[in-house]
Amino acid sequence: MARKIIAALADSSLFLREWLANPQRTGAVAPSSPMLASAMARWLPRDPESFVLELGPGTGAVTAALLKRGLCEDRLVAIENNPVLAKHLRKRFPLARIITGDAWHLDTLLAGLPHPVKSVGAVISSLPLLNFPPAEAEALAAKIRSVLEPRGRWVQYSYHISQDRSRGADDFRLVASKIIWWNIPPARVHVFQK
Numbered sequence: 183m184a185r186k187i188i189a190a191l192a193d194s195s196l197f198l199r200e201w202l203a204n205p206q207r208t209g210a211v212a213p214s215s216p217m218l219a220s221a222m223a224r225w226l227p228r229d230p231e232s233f234v235l236e237l238g239p240g241t242g243a244v245t246a247a248l249l250k251r252g253l254c255e256d257r258l259v260a261i262e263n264n265p266v267l268a269k270h271l272r273k274r275f276p277l278a279r280i281i282t283g284d285a286w287h288l289d290t291l292l293a294g295l296p297h298p299v300k301s302v303g304a305v306i307s308s309l310p311l312l313n314f315p316p317a318e319a320e321a322l323a324a325k326i327r328s329v330l331e332p333r334g335r336w337v338q339y340s341y342h343i344s345q346d347r348s349r350g351a352d353d354f355r356l357v358a359s360k361i362i363w364w365n366i367p368p369a370r371v372h373v374f375q376k
């Protein structure tokens with residue numbers, strides 16, 4: 183228990199340092215709460231063999247919830263563009279494929295893996311999409327769509343809790359939307375299906 187608390191405090195201070203270095207890119211002052219992380223993780227693909235692609239994993243709050251929910255670590259691919267955070271994730275999740283890179287290049291990054299990943303059952307994204315222009319969000323959504331298996335899901339959270347759609351999600355069907363109050367700040371989880 184004490185070890186868990188110390189690890190959580192270390193993650194929070196690492197996150198805060200990275201936010202101070204680049205608030206726009208980091209998008210939050212603290213890692214997601216366990217409630218927000220578990221609300222994201224409940225949308226794992228039904229097929230345990232399917233890959234899950236996580237975008238913007240940060241210090242791994244949502245990643246840990248995905249594994250706790252039953253995802254095999256070797257089925258997880260994560261793209262994080264902050265090299266300090268990516269290094270931290272590689273230590274924390276040694277069997278996952280942690281890519282240091284830009285989520286907007288997800289297609290080429292997945293194809294360029296030693297064992298290329300052609301499609302994924304779910305995309306779990308913590309990217310601060312509202313910090314990006316609408317055209318960029320739409321371009322990312324099109325790439326997410328192209329990599330998702332049929333009926334695959336894109337799970338995205340946002341701190342703009344009054345919005346009932348996510349940027350770029352017009353070509354998806356909204357299957358769930360829930361506000362998680364127990365987070366700093368409160369967030370809304372959107373689930374879109376291809």
Ligand SMILES: C[S@@+](CC[C@H](N)C(=O)[O-])C[C@H]1O[C@@H](n2cnc3c(N)ncnc32)[C@H](O)[C@@H]1O
Nearest residue numbers: 209210213214238239240243262263284285308
């Ligand atoms: C709001 S934080 C979420 C971190 C973590 N998933 C959580 O919920 O605690 C957003 C993360 O997205 C990363 N990020 C921002 N732009 C990115 C990009 N273009 N490609 C990949 N990661 C990006 C940031 O470095 C940061 O770690």
